[in-house]
Amino acid sequence: MSGAEGPLRIAVAGGSIGGLCAGLALRGAGFDVQVYERVAGPMETRGAGIVVQGELIELLRTHGAGTLPTTRCTVRRYLSPEGGEGEVQRAAQDFTSWEAIYRTLTDAFPPDRYHRGATLTDFGNGEGPVQAHIQGHGVVEADVLVAADGAQSPTRRRFLPELTTIYAGYVAWRGTLDEAEAPPDLVRFFDDAFTFSGARSAGHILVYFIPGDGADTAPGKRRLNWVWYVGVREADLPRLLVDRDGRQHHASLPFGGTPASAIRDLRDLARREVHPMLAALVAATPEPFLQTIVDVAPTRTVFGRVCLLGDAAFVVRPHTAGAAAKAARDARILARALKRAGRNVDDGLSGFEEMQIEFGQGLVDYGVALGRRWAA
Numbered sequence: 001m002s003g004a005e006g007p008l009r010i011a012v013a014g015g016s017i018g019g020l021c022a023g024l025a026l027r028g029a030g031f032d033v034q035v036y037e038r039v040a041g042p043m044e045t046r047g048a049g050i051v052v053q054g055e056l057i058e059l060l061r062t063h064g065a066g067t068l069p070t071t072r073c074t075v076r077r078y079l080s081p082e083g084g085e086g087e088v089q090r091a092a093q094d095f096t097s098w099e100a101i102y103r104t105l106t107d108a109f110p111p112d113r114y115h116r117g118a119t120l121t122d123f124g125n126g127e128g129p130v131q132a133h134i135q136g137h138g139v140v141e142a143d144v145l146v147a148a149d150g151a152q153s154p155t156r157r158r159f160l161p162e163l164t165t166i167y168a169g170y171v172a173w174r175g176t177l178d179e180a181e182a183p184p185d186l187v188r189f190f191d192d193a194f195t196f197s198g199a200r201s202a203g204h205i206l207v208y209f210i211p212g213d214g215a216d217t218a219p220g221k222r223r224l225n226w227v228w229y230v231g232v233r234e235a236d237l238p239r240l241l242v243d244r245d246g247r248q249h250h251a252s253l254p255f256g257g258t259p260a261s262a263i264r265d266l267r268d269l270a271r272r273e274v275h276p277m278l279a280a281l282v283a284a285t286p287e288p289f290l291q292t293i294v295d296v297a298p299t300r301t302v303f304g305r306v307c308l309l310g311d312a313a314f315v316v317r318p319h320t321a322g323a324a325a326k327a328a329r330d331a332r333i334l335a336r337a338l339k340r341a342g343r344n345v346d347d348g349l350s351g352f353e354e355m356q357i358e359f360g361q362g363l364v365d366y367g368v369a370l371g372r373r374w375a376a
C-alpha cells in the first residue's frame with residue numbers, strides 16, 4: 001500500500017526487545033510495520049536477569065501479549081563482606097530474563113512481519129520516505145525507519161560519529177547458575193530475596209532468581225543470577241576483553257567466551273572481597289561473562305525520517321534496571337506521537353525526540369549517581 005494514502009509504512013531495524021516493543025506499539029497505533037533482524041537463526045541469549053518494570057508490563061498488556069514469565073521475592077537482604085545473615089527488609093520484587101521477554105514479545109508479534117537474517121546495510125534519507133537497503137529484501141521504502149539496532153548502533157555512529165561512549169571506570173561481571181546445579185545451601189540462602197552487598201575494597205554485587213531454560217519459573221528450574229561491579233582501569237580493558245579464542249572484543253565478553261585464567265582470577269578476587277556465600281556462588285558459576293559499563297547520551301535522536309530507539313539512542317547503566325523499560329517507553333511515545341501527528345510525520349518525530357531525550361538524559365544521570373554511590 002502506498003504511504004501517501006494508506007497507513008504509514010514503518011521499517012524497524014533490530015528485532016530484540018526495543019525493535020519488538022516498537023513493532024507492537026506501532027502496529028497497535030494502526031501503522032504498517034515490518035521488523036528486520038540481523039541474526040538469521042535463533043537469538044543467542046546471554047540468559048541474564050532483568051528487573052521487571054511497569055512500563056514493559058503495561059506495553060505487553062495493552063497489546064494483548066501473554067503473561068511475562070517472572071520470578072518473585074518478598075525481601076531485600078543487605079549483606080556485609082565479613083559474613084553473617086545480613087539485614088532484611090520486606091520489599092517484593094519481580095524478575096525476568098531477556099529470553100522470557102523476547103519470547104513474550106515474539107509470540108505477540110505477527111511472524112510474517114518479523115524477518116530474520118535481514119540486516120539493514122544502508123539507507124538513503126533525504127526529504128520524505130527512506131530507502132532502506134535490507135539484506136534479502138532489496139530496497140524497502142518506508143515513511144519512517146526506526147533504528148533499534150542496539151548499544152553499538154551503526155545508525156547512531158553514522159549520524160553522530162563524534163558522540164563519545166563514556167567508560168564508567170568499572171565493569172559488570174555477570175553469571176547465571178541453574179538452580180538444579182546449585183549447591184542446596186546456596187539456593188536456600190538466596191531464595192525469596194533480592195540480595196545486595198558491598199565488596200571489601202570497592203564495588204557492589206547483587207543476586208536474584210530468574211526464569212530458567214525455556215523461561216521456566218518453577219522452583220528447581222529457575223536460575224540464580226548475579227551481577228558484580230568491579231573497578232577496572234581503562235588501560236586494562238583491552239587485555240580483559242580478549243576471549244578464550246584470542247579474539248579482541250570492545251564492549252563485552254560473550255557468554256561462554258571468558259578465558260579460564262580470567263575465571264580463576266575472578267573466583268580468587270571473590271574469596272578475598274565478598275561475603276563467603278557470594279564467593280561460593282561465583283565459584284559455582286560455570287561461565288561468568290563481562291560487560292563494560294558505559295554512558296551514551298546523544299543530543300539528537302531523529303535525523304530526517306530516521307529515529308533511534310532503545311539502546312541505539314541512550315545507553316544507561318544497569319543499576320537503573322531501566323534499559324528494557326526505556327525501550328518500551330520509547331516505543332509507546334513514538335507510536336503516540338506519530339498517531340497524533342497524522343500525515344505530519346516530521347512533527348510527530350520531533351515531538352517524540354523531545355520526550356525521548358528528556359527522559360533518556362535523566363536516566364543516564366540517575367545511573368551515574370547510583371554508580372557513584374554503589375560501584376565506584
Ligand SMILES: Cc1cc2nc3c(=O)[nH]c(=O)nc-3n(C[C@H](O)[C@H](O)[C@H](O)COP(=O)(O)OP(=O)(O)OC[C@H]3O[C@@H](n4cnc5c(N)ncnc54)[C@H](O)[C@@H]3O)c2cc1C
Pocket residue numbers: 013014015016017018019036037038039043044045046047048049050097098099118119120121148149150151154309310311312323324327
Ligand atoms: C541476544 C541478546 C541478549 C541480551 N541479554 C540481556 C540480558 O540477559 N540482560 C540484560 O540486562 N540485557 C540483555 N540484553 C540487552 C537488552 O535487550 C537491552 O539492553 C534492552 O532491552 C534494549 O534493547 P535494544 O533492543 O534497544 O537493543 P539490543 O537488545 O542490543 O538489540 C539490538 C538488535 O539489533 C540487531 N541489529 C544490529 N544491527 C542491525 C542491523 N544493521 N540490521 C538489523 N538488525 C540489527 C541486533 O542483532 C540486536 O538483535 C540482550 C540483548 C540481546 C540482543
